[in-house]
Amino acid sequence: MTRLTGDAAALRIGVVGAGGIAHSHLAAWQRLGSRVRVFSSDGRASEVGGRYGATAAPDLAALLADSDVIDVCTPTYTHPDIVRAAAAAGRQVICEKPLARTHTDAAQMIEYCAAAGVQLWPGQVVRFFGEYATAHAAVRAGRIGTPAVLRLSRRGSAPGPEWFADETLSGGIMVDQMIHDFDYARWIAGDVATVYARVVPGPGRTVTAYAVLRHISGALSHLVGAWAGPDEVFRTSFSLAGSAGLLRHSSAATSAVTWAGVHDTRAGAVIPGGTARRSPFDDELAEFARAIAGGPAPRVTAADSLAALDIALAAVMSAAGGRAIAIEEVQR
Amino acid sequence: MTRALGDDPASSPADDTVATGGPARPPFQAAGPRPLRVGLASFAHVHAAGYAALLRDRPDVELRVADPDAGRATDAGVHPRGAELANRLGVQLVDSYAELFDWCSAAVVCAETAWHRGVVQQAAAAGVSVLCEKPLATSVADARAMLDACAEAGVILMTAYPVRLHPDFLALHEQVRAGRIGRVLSAQGTNNGRAPFTDRAWFADRVLAGGGALADHTVHLADLLGLLLDAPPTRVYAQTNRILQGQHPLVSGGDIETGGLVVIDYADGTVATIDCSWSAPASYPAWGGLTLSLQGERGAAGFDAFSERLELFDDSAGSPRWPDYGTNLNALLLEEFVEAVRTGRQGHPDGSAGLRTLALVEAAYRSAQTGAPQPVPSTD
Numbered sequence: 001m002t003r004l005t006g007d008a009a010a011l012r013i014g015v016v017g018a019g020g021i022a023h024s025h026l027a028a029w030q031r032l033g034s035r036v037r038v039f040s041s042d043g044r045a046s047e048v049g050g051r052y053g054a055t056a057a058p059d060l061a062a063l064l065a066d067s068d069v070i071d072v073c074t075p076t077y078t079h080p081d082i083v084r085a086a087a088a089a090g091r092q093v094i095c096e097k098p099l100a101r102t103h104t105d106a107a108q109m110i111e112y113c114a115a116a117g118v119q120l121w122p123g124q125v126v127r128f129f130g131e132y133a134t135a136h137a138a139v140r141a142g143r144i145g146t147p148a149v150l151r152l153s154r155r156g157s158a159p160g161p162e163w164f165a166d167e168t169l170s171g172g173i174m175v176d177q178m179i180h181d182f183d184y185a186r187w188i189a190g191d192v193a194t195v196y197a198r199v200v201p202g203p204g205r206t207v208t209a210y211a212v213l214r215h216i217s218g219a220l221s222h223l224v225g226a227w228a229g230p231d232e233v234f235r236t237s238f239s240l241a242g243s244a245g246l247l248r249h250s251s252a253a254t255s256a257v258t259w260a261g262v263h264d265t266r267a268g269a270v271i272p273g274g275t276a277r278r279s280p281f282d283d284e285l286a287e288f289a290r291a292i293a294g295g296p297a298p299r300v301t302a303a304d305s306l307a308a309l310d311i312a313l314a315a316v317m318s319a320a321g322g323r324a325i326a327i328e329e330v331q332r
Numbered sequence: 333m334t335r336a337l338g339d340d341p342a343s344s345p346a347d348d349t350v351a352t353g354g355p356a357r358p359p360f361q362a363a364g365p366r367p368l369r370v371g372l373a374s375f376a377h378v379h380a381a382g383y384a385a386l387l388r389d390r391p392d393v394e395l396r397v398a399d400p401d402a403g404r405a406t407d408a409g410v411h412p413r414g415a416e417l418a419n420r421l422g423v424q425l426v427d428s429y430a431e432l433f434d435w436c437s438a439a440v441v442c443a444e445t446a447w448h449r450g451v452v453q454q455a456a457a458a459g460v461s462v463l464c465e466k467p468l469a470t471s472v473a474d475a476r477a478m479l480d481a482c483a484e485a486g487v488i489l490m491t492a493y494p495v496r497l498h499p500d501f502l503a504l505h506e507q508v509r510a511g512r513i514g515r516v517l518s519a520q521g522t523n524n525g526r527a528p529f530t531d532r533a534w535f536a537d538r539v540l541a542g543g544g545a546l547a548d549h550t551v552h553l554a555d556l557l558g559l560l561l562d563a564p565p566t567r568v569y570a571q572t573n574r575i576l577q578g579q580h581p582l583v584s585g586g587d588i589e590t591g592g593l594v595v596i597d598y599a600d601g602t603v604a605t606i607d608c609s610w611s612a613p614a615s616y617p618a619w620g621g622l623t624l625s626l627q628g629e630r631g632a633a634g635f636d637a638f639s640e641r642l643e644l645f646d647d648s649a650g651s652p653r654w655p656d657y658g659t660n661l662n663a664l665l666l667e668e669f670v671e672a673v674r675t676g677r678q679g680h681p682d683g684s685a686g687l688r689t690l691a692l693v694e695a696a697y698r699s700a701q702t703g704a705p706q707p708v709p710s711t712d
Contacts, residue, residue, distance in 0.1 A: 148575035149591040149609040198603040200518040241611030
């Protein structure tokens, strides 16, 4: 991965949070050559930041004062306040997905940033994974004809931090995890009209969720998300069937290195690929930094992330009510 | 001797307790060397020629075929049936179903689905046992009439769901029923393939076929789930579309769906999804496939009915192929049917398996039309 150059390289990055996803972002910023400071309310900023050449800020105000870009890597339920503070301070914003726990919060975050004249980019990192980006390009090039039936699957161990298990804080598996595939399905087949979903709790904190989307185009999407036991190897797959072809991928079948009989020392981790030479986080954050520095528009916008959140929220409503949900019911 | 589900101690209790009608007919010449007379009723189905070849090659079977509706097929010129196909296969053709059923003891019904009811009723009236292609009928009412006719006549009725006879499915079934993965919490199945109307045009005729991909490819997985799960389906949600093969004149000028997704709730809370789409393009390395994965309380299990395959890169073929070296499921199905007729026992899958799954498909169509989940009526 090449380092950032020019104005993008000069941006002072302020990361908020020192949990799982912050590690991925800090490592990426370090590879990109950016100057990074970290603030985290849990007091781990100095320790975690130190691993990636980043210095700690004593509080959010100090971080805001000393950054051009605020990169929000905190738990979902804290996003709105932090983004609002960043926008109020005139800082450019990158915010992890989901933007917020509710449609209203996410929509207001977009409005605040627009009103403050700052950019807001969402951490929908799946669009930056090589397999997903390459498949999207192939679909756009017409290789499968018109998308017809999409299958998207994502499995991993249930995330460790307690707040993920609290649906009022994280939104649950569909809002937190499947939002990646909701966003991807929409990227491939366009806006969604209706959502039907079922959530099946397993033993302990495990859960499997299924969703069927009908896109306005008429395309259908089938999604599976699983938060499984601590030894679950993270894996994803997709199958994109179109009027003139079929495109499939399985992470399990395409790993360059595989392990067996080895306990996963990253048990509880939900973020794959932290040490790969080509990290999707590098591509994602570089694209956002270049846009902030006046470069081309990134492949994903905050509006896209809000649309994915709406699909996830419709799925939550559907699973709770046992009926199909029109996407407008969420946006209302 | 190949294994068949009826011989297996792990076969579903549900199947054993479902009433299948009147007594089976007396054993057919069980001790004698005389071959069993089997009639193939119609070449309409894409599986018919395969059945004919398998039955032709069995030393314990004598085969004759009737295909009286061959001339009515809109694609008769492109995909020969009747005398031409009979000659090509080297099997004897008779003129009518009446003549066929007068001669045979057992019949494999491969007519267009809408004609199943009439043909099966005619066979039953002649005292002929039936293995009927799936789906059993184009309506639950027709299927019920078929079950009743066979019960009254005391003949066997089987539904052509061969996947449940797969030796590895039997093993999976036994393990799952024994609690190997705990209670099954959820399942997802795919039965994707090439669109069958490219081989037989009537598969794109809603009246003759009873529907498109949803009718064609939901039932195998619904049957397997019925065996694996304790509780009956109670609610179904389905979405369909017509994008796959959308440029094909039979699709653009017709009214069948080529893609579909189904979500089923079972009475005990289990959730299953079925992808019934005809999503294998012409360049796919095989006709398609069937997979099922199960999430249990204490583990997970997966099944790929056509996993036994080579990967062939043949420069003359253009695209890679998957030559299949696995069990011939249709041969297992015919073995079960012949064995059932010979011994006079009800073979499996039986007619009620066909009826149950058809009731699910009918409810799925109601859901696809209304956009809302629908109750699945019990057929017991």
